[in-house]
Amino acid sequence: MSHSRDTMVKSCPMNGGDDEYSYTKNSMFQKETISAAKEIIDKEIAQKLDVKNPLFASSSSSFRIADLGCSVGPNTFIAMENVIEAVKHKSLPPKRPYFAAGVPGSFHYQLFPTSSLHFIHASHALHWLSQVPNEVVDENSPAWNRGKIFYLSAPEEVGKAYAAQFAKDVGMFLDARATELVSGGMLVLIIGSFRNEISPSHTLASVLFDLLESTLLDMAKEASLN
Amino acid sequence: MSHSRDTMVKSCPMNGGDDEYSYTKNSMFQKETISAAKEIIDKEIAQKLDVKNPLFASSSSSFRIADLGCSVGPNTFIAMENVIEAVKHKSLPPKRPYFAAGVPGSFHYQLFPTSSLHFIHASHALHWLSQVPNEVVDENSPAWNRGKIFYLSAPEEVGKAYAAQFAKDVGMFLDARATELVSGGMLVLIIGSFRNEISPSHTLASVLFDLLESTLLDMAKEASLN
Numbered sequence: 001m002s003h004s005r006d007t008m009v010k011s012c013p014m015n016g017g018d019d020e021y022s023y024t025k026n027s028m029f030q031k032e033t034i035s036a037a038k039e040i041i042d043k044e045i046a047q048k049l050d051v052k053n054p055l056f057a058s059s060s061s062s063f064r065i066a067d068l069g070c071s072v073g074p075n076t077f078i079a080m081e082n083v084i085e086a087v088k089h090k091s092l093p094p095k096r097p098y099f100a101a102g103v104p105g106s107f108h109y110q111l112f113p114t115s116s117l118h119f120i121h122a123s124h125a126l127h128w129l130s131q132v133p134n135e136v137v138d139e140n141s142p143a144w145n146r147g148k149i150f151y152l153s154a155p156e157e158v159g160k161a162y163a164a165q166f167a168k169d170v171g172m173f174l175d176a177r178a179t180e181l182v183s184g185g186m187l188v189l190i191i192g193s194f195r196n197e198i199s200p201s202h203t204l205a206s207v208l209f210d211l212l213e214s215t216l217l218d219m220a221k222e223a224s225l226n
Numbered sequence: 227m228s229h230s231r232d233t234m235v236k237s238c239p240m241n242g243g244d245d246e247y248s249y250t251k252n253s254m255f256q257k258e259t260i261s262a263a264k265e266i267i268d269k270e271i272a273q274k275l276d277v278k279n280p281l282f283a284s285s286s287s288s289f290r291i292a293d294l295g296c297s298v299g300p301n302t303f304i305a306m307e308n309v310i311e312a313v314k315h316k317s318l319p320p321k322r323p324y325f326a327a328g329v330p331g332s333f334h335y336q337l338f339p340t341s342s343l344h345f346i347h348a349s350h351a352l353h354w355l356s357q358v359p360n361e362v363v364d365e366n367s368p369a370w371n372r373g374k375i376f377y378l379s380a381p382e383e384v385g386k387a388y389a390a391q392f393a394k395d396v397g398m399f400l401d402a403r404a405t406e407l408v409s410g411g412m413l414v415l416i417i418g419s420f421r422n423e424i425s426p427s428h429t430l431a432s433v434l435f436d437l438l439e440s441t442l443l444d445m446a447k448e449a450s451l452n
Binding site: 061062097099100101102103104105110111112113114115116 | 287288323325326327328329330331336337338339340341342
């Protein structure tokens with residue numbers, strides 16, 4: 001497909017393996033969120049997933065689940081086992097086998113055939129942008145961030161440029177998922193957020209990101225001096 | 227699934243990457259065979275693949291192809307593009323997108339849902355055994371091969387043990403594929419073979435394997451001395 005080269009070239013995966021700096025050893029927070037979401041997902045599947053609906057069931061005899069942006073490590077297995085258990089309680093024979101596959105490509109584009117998925121899950125993934133907004137690195141733009149990588153202490157235009165990029169990316173994500181989901185299918189998104197009435201600068205996450213920004217900039221400066 | 231641990235542990239993949247000893251740089255022969263098979267496959271698809279058959283088409287709006295034991299490197303893309311082209315000429319809209327996935331596990335077991343595949347391809351793959359036959363490494367068996375790894379200059383029982391293992395493996399392979407294929411689907415196997423009337427000892431392949439055996443045994447001896 002025409003976009004495949006672009007998305008391959010820019011792909012930035014998490015650290016593989018299971019050493020000290022691997023994603024596997026540094027994703028406890030993501031794991032906790034999956035546990036926290038389990039109860040809500042169980043309830044939604046029990047109440048809302050209409051597996052007997054003919055539109056839902058007609059597409060195939062198999063029930064197809066995708067975990068998008070699931071990185072590496074055990075978290076995706078925990079999340080998918082939760083979903084499989086919840087769906088089994090609903091309708092499926094208890095000992096039905098399942099088959100796994102890995103799918104390459106960016107979730108900002110269609111990754112699965114039209115109307116092929118019954119359940120889509122994306123946890124701590126959708127906040128990743130498809131690219132740094134062009135304006136943010138353009139010296140002639142009012143949204144230029146002067147070599148910095150966080151928007152909090154930057155001109156308002158920087159935050160707006162990131163927000164616009166996010167809106168565009170989420171739009172593409174939702175368009176692709178709408179094409180892939182069968183009628184009556186379910187999409188579960190787990191993503192960090194701020195309440196409307198809270199200013200981002202007053203959140204713990206922002207304080208941490210601010211520290212992280214200066215650390216990363218220091219490391220980059222050190223590397224370019226050496 | 228109950229077999230997954232066994233098959234994972236014993237998995238022996240080809241060399242990855244693209245350096246001097248990679249499969250990518252050492253699979254010209256396999257590539258040539260794919261080219262040689264193209265014409266036959268084109269003809270079989272044109273003449274025999276009954277894509278309008280309701281049993282065939284009812285399973286889904288997508289056409290699902292699997293290349294089993296496809297290793298790494300470009301050969302699988304060449305083979306799959308050949309199949310996609312041939313099927314397109316038959317019936318599919320010319321610009322239909324396709325979606326790719328990688329599937330883990332041994333092809334001696336079911337890897338895809340029941341009646342989910344329309345076309346299965348396995349080139350230079352089915353000759354790999356699921357294991358060395360137990361008798362061949364058992365000192366108390368008449369099929370013991372005395373630490374050697376080829377059957378040609380060995381007692382007749384050694385060849386028979388390998389043949390029995392192959393028959394069992396092919397049986398499991400075909401059972402699994404029969405479950406996965408839709409009615410009217412097509413299975414293409416490319417595999418080296420001897421004509422019935424030719425003794426294996428009179429073939430070039432056997433001469434090469436004989437040399438390869440003594441080279442590998444020498445290397446193993448050297449490694450255990452160091």
